[in-house]
Amino acid sequence: MPPEICLVAVSKFHSVESIREAYIAGQRVFGESKAQELVQKKAELPNDIQWHFIGHLQSNKIKYIAPFISMIHSIDSFKLLSEVNKVAARENRIIRCLLQIHVAEEETKFGFSPNECIDMLRGGAWRDLRNVSICGIMGMASFTDNQAQIMEEFNSLSSLFHILKEEFFTDNVAFKEISMGMSHDYPLAVKAGSTMVRVGSSIFGERVY
Ligand SMILES: *Cc1c(COP(=O)(O)O)cnc(C)c1O
Numbered sequence: 745m746p747p748e749i750c751l752v753a754v755s756k757f758h759s760v761e762s763i764r765e766a767y768i769a770g771q772r773v774f775g776e777s778k779a780q781e782l783v784q785k786k787a788e789l790p791n792d793i794q795w796h797f798i799g800h801l802q803s804n805k806i807k808y809i810a811p812f813i814s815m816i817h818s819i820d821s822f823k824l825l826s827e828v829n830k831v832a833a834r835e836n837r838i839i840r841c842l843l844q845i846h847v848a849e850e851e852t853k854f855g856f857s858p859n860e861c862i863d864m865l866r867g868g869a870w871r872d873l874r875n876v877s878i879c880g881i882m883g884m885a886s887f888t889d890n891q892a893q894i895m896e897e898f899n900s901l902s903s904l905f906h907i908l909k910e911e912f913f914t915d916n917v918a919f920k921e922i923s924m925g926m927s928h929d930y931p932l933a934v935k936a937g938s939t940m941v942r943v944g945s946s947i948f949g950e951r952v953y
Contacts, residue, residue, distance in 0.1 A: 880921030
């Protein structure tokens with residue numbers, strides 16, 4: 745993997761011991777998808793870990809992760825963004841966030857459609873949120889073996905990123921991340937311009953739910 749790409753080791757459903765092993769091997773950025781699980785693991789692990797939240801985030805759970813979270817990848821509405829802002833203000837923090845974009849064909853995946861995202865940003869209200877920093881976008885490709893389809897979806901995330909950069913974030917150096925690519929498709933994501941890959945099972949093995 746090119747060194748400039750951030751590897752988020754997705755440790756959801758894996759033990760503190762597995763995370764510690766990866767930590768000892770040098771990994772510092774870990775991704776979790778449930779607030780409670782994350783809080784429990786954090787308590788048992790070294791403080792210099794950067795925890796990324798990658799799952800669907802309910803408003804009432806923000807307070808558990810707000811004191812320490814390094815980045816939230818899964819902002820899927822303006823309402824959630826402003827809730828995060830409110831809790832972050834109480835913590836006196838600026839929380840880095842990514843806007844989750846829905847490009848896959850599955851209906852179950854959360855996120856803005858590209859047009860919803862553009863409309864939200866044109867609305868402009870996000871500019872008043874002083875305690876969140878919008879650092880880019882996150883997305884998932886369809887779960888399929890069709891490489892061309894996956895590539896097309898990653899390319900559409902990439903082009904949306906550049907459209908948003910141009911229209912809303914030209915002067916904002918923080919807006920620079922395209923979080924895309926998981927165990928089965930990260931090589932394609934990297935080809936399409938990913939800056940952050942979220943890899944779980946290739947590192948930790950299959951999850952046992
Ligand atoms: C679980 C998960 C991953 C990691 O998936 P793997 O297939 O295990 O690499 C990445 N991103 C999100 C949003 C996830 O929920």
